[in-house]
Amino acid sequence: MILVFGSINVDMLVPVPQLPNPGQTVLGSDYRLLPGGKGANQAVAARRASDTVVVMAGAVGNDSFAEIALAGLRGEGVVLNLVRHTEGPTGCAAIMVGEAGENMIAVASGANHNAASASVPRNMLNPHTIVLCQMEVRPDQNWMLMERAREAGARTILNLAPAAPIEPELYGMIDILVANAGEAASLGEEPPAIAERLRHAFVITRGAAGSIAYLRGGRQIETPALPIAPVDTTGAGDAFTGVLAASLDEQLDLDLALRRANVAAALTCLQPGAQSAMPNRATVDAALDRLP
16 A cells, blocks of 8 residues: 655646746746646556555645545545645645746645644554655654654655755655655765665656666666657656555565656656646556667
8 A cells, every 4th residue: 555645736737938037927828727736646646557555645725726636636546535624725836838848836835734644544554555755745744654654664755855854863764765866966965875874765866867776785776768758747756756656565676666667757748737647557567668
């Protein structure tokens, strides 16, 4: 089972001819309101690319955006009984996507500030559970949940997005840390040194260059990316992390799990949006043969 603790948002997606400079207004075409949020995106990615049970824990508001935000999770069969309806607006992300697929994102956290470790019951944390967290909820709630997970023997994955500092004593709660190159650099240490602080591995995603995993003990796994012409890179990192978690939950070794994650991230870039673009198991597995 995968328990995703994290953000649940509505994405306001605006295609634009180019991303604006500070102070510049750029006219785009029609906007779309889509379910999003790093936590929800990763839950959808994990569920769509596997047969594993995925449980979402987080918070939405008591507003009209809540149903939009939950629609993608509900449609994929993600278990929602740990999602709380709280005061404040449902989280919202404003996403501008340029013609080359690059994006610019601003997030209003809203009800995601109310996501609480205490909402996860003790009996859901055990050696058969992977707890997947990101940084779009309050960090102290992440650390509380990961400490509980470690004590219960569950595995933990943290996606360091958006980038935030990690106190040295907290690394020992994390089995696998996932970050893009910029997020990894923000930690201020060399990746092999960070990997030695973790329980298993530090995975750095590098876009068109694929990913590299630094394992505790010194081994490295370099995985290529699937060559594509991107349409929209929104959600690629979430697809990577969700499919990585799902593959490990199905007892695949890390090498193969990373290959599946890289393929899923690339395929997500071929369509606009995040959750709507994430591939299913058959599509991921069929594309594995095309990975260099």
